[in-house]
């Protein structure tokens with residue numbers, strides 16, 4: 270255990286047990302302005318026991334055994350216990366972290382089966398920049414939870430069923446599979462969708478055929494299913510092109526779209542009705558979960574079956590929940606989906622609980638994703654009002670990354686192919702990191718200049734930080750793996766860097782628990798800043814003596830590995846040279 274907060278919490282708890290028989294009280298360990306940490310438990314405990322906080326603090330300190338960990342323990346204010354770690358302890362923990370393949374990040378002692386549902390575009394419809402964000406953030410959440418020791422199931426809940434597929438199939442049949450227009454499915458599915466829409470709106474015969482096709486699709490007519498499968502397969506080519514370029518870990522096997530649940534919908538409706546959870550209202554089968562009302566105060570319905578007999582998006586989500594709980598035995602469901610769908614999920618979760626499909630022990634969480642805005646503060650679109658083509662967006666990011674890359678100093682020149690690879694990693698990394706470092710529920714303005722900058726909390730800055738550490742090792746003529754210390758902490762900047770390194774595990778676990786990758790981003794950015802301060806104050810290759818040099822190289826190596834691992838958990842590549 271190397272996370273100082275955990276270590277101190279355990280020690281303070283032991284003291285609470287010995288002094289007051291309260292070993293389970295939260296020791297309330299917080300970072301401190303006056304020491305490294307402070308334990309704030311004396312105040313709430315004093316209230317509980319009806320005593321003076323300062324007396325409680327004094328007794329805690331009397332029972333506190335931290336001689337191997339802290340160099341100073343002080344009581345301040347009304348009863349805060351200030352704890353200053355000893356440099357020897359910090360160095361020892363950093364040394365252990367350096368020797369550990371997992372960088373001392375412990376696996377959770379309460380592993381769960383977690384399904385992370387992300388990306389989930391509507392196939393052959395509109396994969397817009399919002400889906401880019403759910404894809405990137407979801408992938409980071411999946412990676413982090415997996416590393417934290419959970420069993421993670423990735424799930425791409427694509428929209429691949431419903432009325433639009435009638436017109437899409439008809440257009441595909443009209444233009445022919447090998448045609449230029451059909452190729453759009455692989456390059457720009459949204460354009461294909463729009464073409465189908467135009468036909469549908471302007472050509473009554475096409476519209477009629479499309480409607481008939483929907484009926485055949487819903488009836489699982491063999492021929493229609495074959496065309497539909499073809500359509501879905503072509504769209505998957507597009508999807509996996511985007512995922513491949515983004516370095517996203519979703520594969521074909523992770524796709525379990527709306528169509529997968531289609532034959533369960535009748536059952537869902539019947540069961541809800543039989544249980545008395547759903548009632549017929551104006552010809553539709555509806556559930557009115559308590560607590561949800563519209564503007565006029567009327568109860569809001571979740572429509573399970575429309576009056577025309579068709580099922581809804583919500584019905585499909587209910588089938589999904591029941592399947593995941595019953596068949597996949599998940600403990601935790603994480604829906605990485607735009608915040609516009611917040612009410613939808615709240616209501617669906619409520620109905621699932623009413624129906625008994627979502628037991629208390631299973632958590633269902635909507636990890637809300639804020640919208641990506643254009644410079645005008647509205648949903649990001651092209652000037653002509655169309656949604657942005659993702660591939661063009663990424664191309665532009667890479668092109669701009671190239672320009673920025675040529676402006677920063679490089680140790681050695683790059684050959685064309687290496688430069689191309691590095692610039693691709695920087696451009697994609699910049700887009701991904703910008704998405705990840707913004708609190709996921711917040712909207713943000715898509716701004717190439719900000720995300721591609723080599724300064725500030727950006728992907729390129731962190732990538733560059735790792736490349737600069739590697740260049741120290743190249744200059745020193747050794748590999749990072751050869752830098753094994755021993756770590757000895759003298760300068761204040763060395764101590765601060767090592768202490769920050771020890772917080773990696775806590776940052777990883779906290780990111781997984783809250784499903785908020787921006788927390789890991791903030792940790793890594795602070796780490797890079799602590800490293801910069803260290804590097805500016807503590808010469809490494811020109812250290813005053815060999816022992817100091819060995820220690821500083823080890824700190825460099827540990828920083829490099831921590832930044833690299835952290836960025837890998839975010840799905841951001843780290844080029845060796847930049």
Ligand code: ARG
Nearest residue numbers: 389390391426427428586606
């Ligand atoms: N396909 C939907 C969309 O593009 C997102 C699906 C979200 N997941 C869910 N289980 N409803 O808006």
